[in-house]
Amino acid sequence: MAKKTLVVVPAYNEERSIINTINALNQYRTATNNQFDIVVVDDGSIDRTRQKLEENNIIYIHHYINLGIGRGFKTGIEWGMKKGYTQFINYDADGQHKPEFIGELMAHATNEDEIIIASRFKNGSRLLSLRHFGSLLLEIAIKMKTGKTLKDPTSGMVLFRGENLLNDFVNELNARPEPALYSKFIRKYKLIEIPALMNDRNHGKSYFNRFNSIRFMLEQFIMIIFKY
Amino acid sequence: MYIFIFILLLITLALTVSLVKTNNVPFHSLLSHHIALFALFLLFIPDALSTIAKLLGIESEMNALFFVMIGYLFFTNVTQEIRIARIRRDLEKLVRVTAIKDKEAIDKQKGQDDNN
Numbered sequence: 267m268a269k270k271t272l273v274v275v276p277a278y279n280e281e282r283s284i285i286n287t288i289n290a291l292n293q294y295r296t297a298t299n300n301q302f303d304i305v306v307v308d309d310g311s312i313d314r315t316r317q318k319l320e321e322n323n324i325i326y327i328h329h330y331i332n333l334g335i336g337r338g339f340k341t342g343i344e345w346g347m348k349k350g351y352t353q354f355i356n357y358d359a360d361g362q363h364k365p366e367f368i369g370e371l372m373a374h375a376t377n378e379d380e381i382i383i384a385s386r387f388k389n390g391s392r393l394l395s396l397r398h399f400g401s402l403l404l405e406i407a408i409k410m411k412t413g414k415t416l417k418d419p420t421s422g423m424v425l426f427r428g429e430n431l432l433n434d435f436v437n438e439l440n441a442r443p444e445p446a447l448y449s450k451f452i453r454k455y456k457l458i459e460i461p462a463l464m465n466d467r468n469h470g471k472s473y474f475n476r477f478n479s480i481r482f483m484l485e486q487f488i489m490i491i492f493k494y
Numbered sequence: 495m496y497i498f499i500f501i502l503l504l505i506t507l508a509l510t511v512s513l514v515k516t517n518n519v520p521f522h523s524l525l526s527h528h529i530a531l532f533a534l535f536l537l538f539i540p541d542a543l544s545t546i547a548k549l550l551g552i553e554s555e556m557n558a559l560f561f562v563m564i565g566y567l568f569f570t571n572v573t574q575e576i577r578i579a580r581i582r583r584d585l586e587k588l589v590r591v592t593a594i595k596d597k598e599a600i601d602k603q604k605g606q607d608d609n610n
Contacts, residue, residue, distance in 0.1 A: 307593075327597045329589050341590045345597060440583070 276338025294365035336442025379428025
């Protein structure tokens, strides 16, 4: 079956960076002749994100309210599956991800049900920061629970493919592309990491302030150990 | 002492009214919750509590009564949490389904416009 790729770009209040992000993706696609389509999921933005998308004729899906990180990817997958896409890449709207790694992700995709993660720590080392420490903690939790190593469980740039995996993901309540879900899927499906580099955030404010980072890490840690 | 009781009663009532107004719920739905809360507030003034208990003739049952009240508050808390989680899931599903349906309607409309 031919691989048809959809890059899903969930966006919440990204009026300052969304157009640059989409332009970078389009330029990369033209330059490399990689075959993929792009859809933005506006996750209930209260700034001018939606107007910007309209003005620039960008294909988008609109959530009436903000559903939070990850749900946009799920909506994109659900819509894409109806349109016949077979593999999906989650791509941040804030300019942190580099388009060239889309090609890398696509090149590593086989015909199996699989998750491919663009990993910052596959070949690189962690920094001395609270977020990176949390990521290490989750790596240890996944290792303890599944016996498998996942160096960058919090990476947002990820490829999902395969009918079973996609159906599992869409039908699983509260499923988001996050460490706890990987911990569950890693036992059932193929999950690989490829080395990647990421930029700093261009504009706007990250959802993950100090408080949210700690809460997210703790929540994920508990879910990995006790739920999945 | 009675002034303190009166102030506590006012605080409880104010809490009830504010929650009723903000959440647009009927007054009686929160009343039992706030009676229990008021009774727990009274724990801050043991003298007042023992006077009321004596008046009501339930001095020896007070401990049991308070355990039941705390239990009741925990129970309502858990049931509300479960209800909220379910409503959030339903809402999430509704928003996502609506978003996809809207998108399909726009695509269909565009297709028709292109044909015309």
